[in-house]
Structures are given as structure tokens and as C-alpha cells.
Amino acid sequence: MKSGKRQKQVASLVVNGTLLLLVLIWTVPTLGIFVSSFRNRNDISSSGWWKIFPYRDWLPVREIDTKAAGLDPNGVMEVEGTSGTFEEFRAGIETPDGKRLTWIGNKRLGKIEVQELVWTATWNFTMDNYEQVLGGQDFTFTKPDGSEYIVPGDNMTGAFLNSLSVAVPSTVIPILIAAFAAYAFAWMKFPGRREMFILIVALLVVPLQIALVPILRDYKALNLNGTFLAIWLAHTGFGLALATYLLYNYISSLPRDILESAFIDGASHFTVFTRLILPLSVPALASFAIFQFLWVWNDYLVALIFLGGNPEFELVTQRMAAIAGARGQDWHLLTAGAFVSMILPLLVFFSLQRYFVRGLLAGSVKG
Amino acid sequence: MTTLEIEQLESQSLGARIISFIGRVIVATGIPMIAFFVLYQGFLFLRDSHAPRGVITLVAIVWGVGGVAILYWVFNNIVEKLHGLWRARILPFVFVGPAIAILSWYLAIPTLRTFWISLFDRDGPPHGLNILQQLASDAFVGLDNYRAVFTQDLMLQAFRNNLMWIVIGSTASVIFGLLIAALADRSRFENTAKSLIFLPMAISFVGASIIWNFIYEYRPEGQPQIGLLNSIVVSLGGIPQTWPQWVAISPWNNLFLIVIVVWLQAGFSMVLFSGALKGIPEELLEASRIDGATEIQTFFLIMIPYIRGTIISVWTTIVIFTLKIFDVVWVMTGGQFGTHVIATQFYRQSFTNLNSGFGSAIAIVLLLAVFPVMIYNLRQFREQEAF
Structure with a gap:
């Protein structure tokens, strides 16, 4: 028995040790830019961020x-x-x-x-990087030898607000449309119901690349290119198949008697949907919402194509890619900017992780 | 209509009924018109306004979200005014109509349109002609674009790289996810460990590219290295390398990019495997232990076969995902140093070279690649008898 106990201890040590190693490998890259974003410009370029230890x-x-x-x-x-x-x-x-x-x-x-x-340990922390990246105005910097030079501001605040204007409607609109459709598929009888649902299942894995050229032509014809409406609709179109499929799975599994008693009481479909189905579906709605929000916030390709021509509406991902391309050595800006672009998804992620995991387990496969 | 309303109606005089009818018509047409007018004003404001960014953001959110809700409400109100039978017939289409319309416009019809464009040269089918005239025009090149897709050097390179992405990237994501899920299952720190591994899922590819570029950062020999990778290389007695040097060793340079996606995706597979592992009945594991199997034997002979279905579906998901990989390559290398993949070639041809025929052919090839999965999904759906 004694050797068995020791064996267990060794096993636990091996398990936790390997796990710790893996967790470290996965965390260190993010930790690196997080720490660096608070170090001053000279420290970043003259010593590794691990010098804070x-x-x-x-x-x-x-x-x-x-x-x-x-x-x-x-x-x-x-x-x-x-x-x-x-x-x-x-x-x-x-x-x-x-x-x-x-x-x-x-x-x-x-x-x-x-x-x-x-x-x-090198512990000269500063908020200058964030001020410079967030502010729209230019930033004067004094070099160690006393000379001054000016770095243009990066206006991440504007990009952040733009991303918010894109991400919130692009999350809510597809959910609303999908929920109506899912309700109809689950609780109404109408001709073509099966065929329409087969279309949705077929479109689940269709790559969005297929749509970019034709849709861009439509947008140009409609003079929609570079507007918020254009990108909301695009994200709605690309996320709708999955949203409808997931919400259908959830809504069709709700107990039938609740609805039937509501109909007997004279409620219309619209009332049943808004008063009964939506509140009951909150877990499914939330898990898809998180998924879609992260997807839209982190998207680069769709924004590049449908908002690319309009610098006023630049999103955080585009802004970051632009800084990385033009000033790839300015690590004090890149690290702070990267963190600004990550802060909202990380908050959403940590506060709603439970729903997100549930959504993944329900089979989120984005086309 | 409730019984009370019907009684009220019956007790009304003819004149009152006519007035109420006109009132209804006004309401039925007036409300939608007001709604559309408000929505259109919002659209114009968003397109042309130079108000402060915060105001625009707020208007955009309210208009976008509220607009869709109003549209449903309006259409529902119109249909509710109809007679019983027609209401029952039309209402379902008010509910599913928008979803089907948007899906058709954004995914279903573009599939056909993209295929059509792919049969023409760089400007696509000529405007103002009917289908037969388009086919007869010089712009029609038949399958030439597809021939080019499968013979051009850069395309072949892209196919090779994408194959590496799929084979190495998705397999590594699955293996790491499985390993972490199995280890976390036995650890006291399960939740913390899983959260931290899962965290990169919330990070954009652009953000991840910056994070990993920082790791690959290079300083000339003799200066302190600020990139983790070169710092480790130097401390082991090696010579620091610049990023293009790291990536000069084609095709293995792709591994430096694939690592990034494994880092992002392992959390996804871990969550799914973790759920599946917890679903294995305890008796099964107990029985194998009583029979004297070691932990490793149990893992390979009991657990892996038991969750095989999950492994296959996770693997397929990541394969589809890596097939379309774009952002990482585009931001890290722009496809230079022999790192092009199918999606970057698609972007380059469609939007940089403005060769829409060629770009569309690439998109169709991408679609064909996911076709087996689509067929599988449809077959699974047909087997569900509930529908």
C-alpha cells in the first residue's frame, strides 16, 4: 500500500508538472506583450521583457x-x-x-x-504607450541624448469605437433573424420548410471567400461599400446559417406543452416568440452571441474588403495590421495597441466563458 | 381577436365600422411608412454624417439593432391585420423569409455567380449582355482559369503549404488539445489551467501575429535580444536569426506560422475533448484499472476509441478552418518567402491583381474542398427523423 501511495504522488507530480509546463508555454506569449506594453520605449528596445523578473x-x-x-x-x-x-x-x-x-x-x-x-529587476512602468496609441494627437518624444522627435498618434480610440459599431449590430442582427427563422422551423408548418432547412444545413460549411467578389459587385452597384450597413449585412449573411442551425436545435427542444397552453390562451405567434421563446432561449442566444461577437471583433478579411476603402471606418484589426506593416519595430506601440484590441474580447470571454463553452459543445462550426 | 372585441364590433354601426376600417388601413400603411422613413434617415446619417465618433457609434448600434426589430414588428402587424387563413399562410414566411433571403443573397446565389465569373477572364462576364451573348464573347475562357489554378507555380506552392497547414496544424491542435484535456482531468488545477489554455481563442489573428512577431524579434549579434526565441537561441550558444532568415528555410518556415494557429486552436479542441472525456462511464475506466491496465494503456485503448467520434469532428472542424487560413499569413509575411496559402492567393488575385476570373476559380476550388463535409452534414441531417 505504501508504494501505491508513493506511485500516486509521482503520477500526480508528473501530471501537474506537464500541465504547468504546457500552461506556461501557452501563457508566456500573451504575458510578454502585456508586460511590454507598460514598459517605456527604451526599455523595450534594449532589454527583454523578462527582465521584470x-x-x-x-x-x-x-x-x-x-x-x-x-x-x-x-x-x-x-x-x-x-x-x-x-x-x-x-x-x-x-x-x-x-x-x-x-x-x-x-x-x-x-x-x-x-x-x-x-x-x-527593471520596473520602470509607464502608461505612455497607451496614451500614444489611444490618442489621436501627435506625441513628442525625447531621446536619451536630449533631441526631440514627433511620432504621429494612432487613434486606437476611434478604431475601437468603429469596431464596437460593427461588432454589436453584427452580433444582434443575425441572432434576431435566426431566432425568428428557428422558431418558424420548430413550431410552424409551411410549404418548403424541409427544403429551406436543407439549404441552411448545406450552407453551414460554405467558405465565405465564395461570396466576396459577387457581393462586392452588388455593394458597388448599390453604393453601399464602405458603410456600416454593408459590413453588418455581410457578417449577418456569413453567420446566419450557423445561428439558425444552433438556435433551431435549442428552440425545437423546448417543451411543447408550454407553447400549446399559450396558444390556447389566445396568444399570437409573435407574442409567444417575444414573451416566451426568447426569454427561454437566453442560454443558446448568449452562447452564439459570444461566438459571433468574438468572430466579428477579431475579423480582418471581411472588414478589409467591405470597409477597406474607407479609412474613417478603420477597425482595430485593420489599425493594428497597418501599424505592424508601417512601423513593425515600434514595439511600444504594437504591444499597447495589441492589448487595446484584445481587452474587450478578453473581458467578454472571461465573464461569459461558461456560455461560450456550452456553445462550442453544441457544435459551433463556422463556414 | 378576443371575444370582447368581436362583441364590440358587432354592436357598432356601419359608419363606425367604415371609420374603423379606414383607421386600420391608415395604421397598416402609415406605421410601415414612418418606420421605413426613420430607418432611411438613420442610414443617411450614418453614411454622410461627420458627428463625433461616439455619437455615430451609439446611433449605429441603436439603428442597426432597433431597425431589424422594427421591421419584424411592422411586418407582423401587417400580417396580423389579415384574415385568419391568410394570416396562417403568410406569417411563417415573415418569420423565415428574412433569413432565407439573406442566406440566398450572401451565400447560396454567390456560389453560382462565382462559378459563372470563374469561366471568364479577368474582368468577369461583360455587362449588358444576356447569358448566350456572354458565352459567345471573347471574355469567356471556359476552364482556362482552373487550368491555371492547378499549374501556376505560386498556386502549387499555395496548395503544398495548405497541405502542410492541414496535416501538421490540425493534427498538432488535436494532439495538444487531447493531451491538455486528459492531464487537466486529473489535476486539481483543472479550471485554471483550462481557462489559460483557452484564452488565446479570444485573441484575433492580427493580435496573435503581433504577439508572435515579438517572440521572433531579432537584434544583431552582441546586443541584448528582446525576442524570446532569439534570446533562447543565444543563451544556448547559437547565433540570432532575423525573421526572414527563420523563414528562409522553405517550406519549413511555414511551421513558424502554423505554431501560431496551434496556439490559438488548441483551446478549442481541448474544450470539446474535455467534455467528451467526462462522458466516459466511470465503470469502464474502473474495469480497465482492475484488469491491471496502466494509465497510458487506459488512455490509448479505452479513452481514445471511446471519444473517436469527437476526435473526428474536431479534426474536421480544424481542417476546414486551416483550409481557409488567411489573416496570419497575410499579416506576418504577406505570402512572401514561399508562405502563400490558397486564401492569400485568392485575396491577391481577386483584390490586388483584380483578376476576378482567376480569383473566383480559386474560391470554387476552396468550395470543392469542403464539399465532402457538406455531403456528410446533409446525410446526417437526413438520418434525423424528427424533421
Whole structure:
């Protein structure tokens, strides 16, 4: 029995250890940009973000004035019992008592630092990156050498509001339309019912690429291109098959007697739908809503095509892709911007994760 | 109509009935007209207005969401005014009509239209001609676009890369998802671990591209590396590489992109597998343990066969998904360094080269690729007797 207990402990250690490793691998990429988005511009480009964790580094304890000590950088110098050339001091000479002597600066005006190896961490956090990325105005930045230069603002706030204007209606409209259709499929009898539902099942996996060229032509003919209505309808069209299918599965499984008693009481279909079916279907509606919201918010292709021509309506994904393309080295902007674009989906995701998981288990396969 | 209303009607005089009839007609036509007018004003405001961004956002949300609700309400009201039998006949179409109309416009008919466009050269079928004239015109090229799709170098490269995406990407997503689900099932930290693995699902491809670009970031040798990958390479004594150098080793450079999608998708397969694993009856696992099977044997011989159906459906879903992969490749490389996939080629041909015939042929090939799944779905549906 004793060995059995030990075996169990070992097994639990292996399970939790492997799991921890996997979780770390999955979390570290996001953690990296999250941490970096709060570091100042120079820190990001001169040291890895993991320097916020304690690490050992040589830090100065005191300085030696080279002039006062009468040192000649052109020959061999002796400082506090250690001797070496300028190049050697420049690279740093370690003394036997665990200190390091390093020449800082140029030959003429330099000084020598006495350094010790200590635990340290770089903790200069700032909100500047967010201010710059969110603000529409230009941002003046002072370089370490005192010179100033101007970086244009990125107006992520505008893009954020645009994304909101696209994502909310693009989530609610398909749900409303799909719920009406699902109700009709589940509770009404009409000619063509089966054929229409077969159409919906067939369209579940049709790739949206198939529709982009013809729809763009229609939009140009209707002068709709680059408007919110255009992209709402597009997202509605591409999400509707799945929405109707999922909602039908849910609504058709609601108990029949509730509806029948409502009809006996003289309620119309519309009343039954709005007063009874919608409130009862909240779990299914919520799980599809989260799914669709994340999909629309994170979408890039559909926005690129139907809103691409209108820079005023740029969405967060387009804005981020534009910054990444034009200024791919500006990590202080990219990290902060990426986080701004992620914050809303992450909030939705964490607060409603239960519904989202339920939606996935109900078979969300997007075409 | 309730009995009370009917009694009231019967007790009214003829004149009152006529007035009430006119009143109804006005209501029935007036309400929709007012509704359409308000909706149209909203549309104009959104298209032409330069109001502050926040105001536009608010109007957009209210107009978009409210507009659809109003339309249903209006149509329902009109139909409710009709006589009993006609009401029962028309009402279902008020309910399903919009869904079927939108689906037809946005997916069903475009399938045919795209196929038609794919038979013509870069500008598509000429305008202002009927079908027969279009077929007789010079723009009609028959299956030439398809011949090009299957012979052009960049397209062949795209097919090869997409095959890598499908084979490696979806398999890795399934394996990691399964592994994590099985481990989490035995751990005390199940919920935390699952949430954290699941988290990338909420991140956009564009965001993920930035996250991983940061990991692949390069600084010249000797400077401190700020990208995790090069930092690890340097600490192991290697030489830091720039991103194009990482990606120069075609076709394996695709792996650097595939990793990103595995990172995003593993959470999806994990959730589904986790649900399936919890559905395995406890007695079955108990019996295998009593028979002396090790945990690993139980996993491979009992659990995996039991959830085979889930594995196949998750795998199919991710295959369909990776087949259409676009954003990651487009943002990370733009298809350079030999990383084109079918969807990026589609975008390039349709919207950069403006060769709509060729682009449409690529879209049809994508559709053909998902055809088996469509057939399977339809067959499954036919087997459901409930409908």
C-alpha cells in the first residue's frame, strides 16, 4: 500500500508538472506583450521583457574619478589593486573579492564604476504607450541624448469605437433573424420548410471567400461599400446559417406543452416568440452571441474588403495590421495597441466563458 | 381577436365600422411608412454624417439593432391585420423569409455567380449582355482559369503549404488539445489551467501575429535580444536569426506560422475533448484499472476509441478552418518567402491583381474542398427523423 501511495504522488507530480509546463508555454506569449506594453520605449528596445523578473546583474556601488586618481588611459592603469589597459577596463575586470571595475564613457571624460553582482529587476512602468496609441494627437518624444522627435498618434480610440459599431449590430442582427427563422422551423408548418432547412444545413460549411467578389459587385452597384450597413449585412449573411442551425436545435427542444397552453390562451405567434421563446432561449442566444461577437471583433478579411476603402471606418484589426506593416519595430506601440484590441474580447470571454463553452459543445462550426 | 372585441364590433354601426376600417388601413400603411422613413434617415446619417465618433457609434448600434426589430414588428402587424387563413399562410414566411433571403443573397446565389465569373477572364462576364451573348464573347475562357489554378507555380506552392497547414496544424491542435484535456482531468488545477489554455481563442489573428512577431524579434549579434526565441537561441550558444532568415528555410518556415494557429486552436479542441472525456462511464475506466491496465494503456485503448467520434469532428472542424487560413499569413509575411496559402492567393488575385476570373476559380476550388463535409452534414441531417 505504501508504494501505491508513493506511485500516486509521482503520477500526480508528473501530471501537474506537464500541465504547468504546457500552461506556461501557452501563457508566456500573451504575458510578454502585456508586460511590454507598460514598459517605456527604451526599455523595450534594449532589454527583454523578462527582465521584470529578478535577475543578477552588475550594478554600480560607487564611482572613481579617473582624473583625480591620476589615471592615464593610454597605458596600463592600476586601480585599487587591479591593473589593466583601457580596453580591459572597458570590458570590466572582476576582482577576487567579487567586485567588478568598469570604465564608463570615453577615454577622455570617462569614470570607473565599482560594481557588484546583485539581484535586480527593471520596473520602470509607464502608461505612455497607451496614451500614444489611444490618442489621436501627435506625441513628442525625447531621446536619451536630449533631441526631440514627433511620432504621429494612432487613434486606437476611434478604431475601437468603429469596431464596437460593427461588432454589436453584427452580433444582434443575425441572432434576431435566426431566432425568428428557428422558431418558424420548430413550431410552424409551411410549404418548403424541409427544403429551406436543407439549404441552411448545406450552407453551414460554405467558405465565405465564395461570396466576396459577387457581393462586392452588388455593394458597388448599390453604393453601399464602405458603410456600416454593408459590413453588418455581410457578417449577418456569413453567420446566419450557423445561428439558425444552433438556435433551431435549442428552440425545437423546448417543451411543447408550454407553447400549446399559450396558444390556447389566445396568444399570437409573435407574442409567444417575444414573451416566451426568447426569454427561454437566453442560454443558446448568449452562447452564439459570444461566438459571433468574438468572430466579428477579431475579423480582418471581411472588414478589409467591405470597409477597406474607407479609412474613417478603420477597425482595430485593420489599425493594428497597418501599424505592424508601417512601423513593425515600434514595439511600444504594437504591444499597447495589441492589448487595446484584445481587452474587450478578453473581458467578454472571461465573464461569459461558461456560455461560450456550452456553445462550442453544441457544435459551433463556422463556414 | 378576443371575444370582447368581436362583441364590440358587432354592436357598432356601419359608419363606425367604415371609420374603423379606414383607421386600420391608415395604421397598416402609415406605421410601415414612418418606420421605413426613420430607418432611411438613420442610414443617411450614418453614411454622410461627420458627428463625433461616439455619437455615430451609439446611433449605429441603436439603428442597426432597433431597425431589424422594427421591421419584424411592422411586418407582423401587417400580417396580423389579415384574415385568419391568410394570416396562417403568410406569417411563417415573415418569420423565415428574412433569413432565407439573406442566406440566398450572401451565400447560396454567390456560389453560382462565382462559378459563372470563374469561366471568364479577368474582368468577369461583360455587362449588358444576356447569358448566350456572354458565352459567345471573347471574355469567356471556359476552364482556362482552373487550368491555371492547378499549374501556376505560386498556386502549387499555395496548395503544398495548405497541405502542410492541414496535416501538421490540425493534427498538432488535436494532439495538444487531447493531451491538455486528459492531464487537466486529473489535476486539481483543472479550471485554471483550462481557462489559460483557452484564452488565446479570444485573441484575433492580427493580435496573435503581433504577439508572435515579438517572440521572433531579432537584434544583431552582441546586443541584448528582446525576442524570446532569439534570446533562447543565444543563451544556448547559437547565433540570432532575423525573421526572414527563420523563414528562409522553405517550406519549413511555414511551421513558424502554423505554431501560431496551434496556439490559438488548441483551446478549442481541448474544450470539446474535455467534455467528451467526462462522458466516459466511470465503470469502464474502473474495469480497465482492475484488469491491471496502466494509465497510458487506459488512455490509448479505452479513452481514445471511446471519444473517436469527437476526435473526428474536431479534426474536421480544424481542417476546414486551416483550409481557409488567411489573416496570419497575410499579416506576418504577406505570402512572401514561399508562405502563400490558397486564401492569400485568392485575396491577391481577386483584390490586388483584380483578376476576378482567376480569383473566383480559386474560391470554387476552396468550395470543392469542403464539399465532402457538406455531403456528410446533409446525410446526417437526413438520418434525423424528427424533421
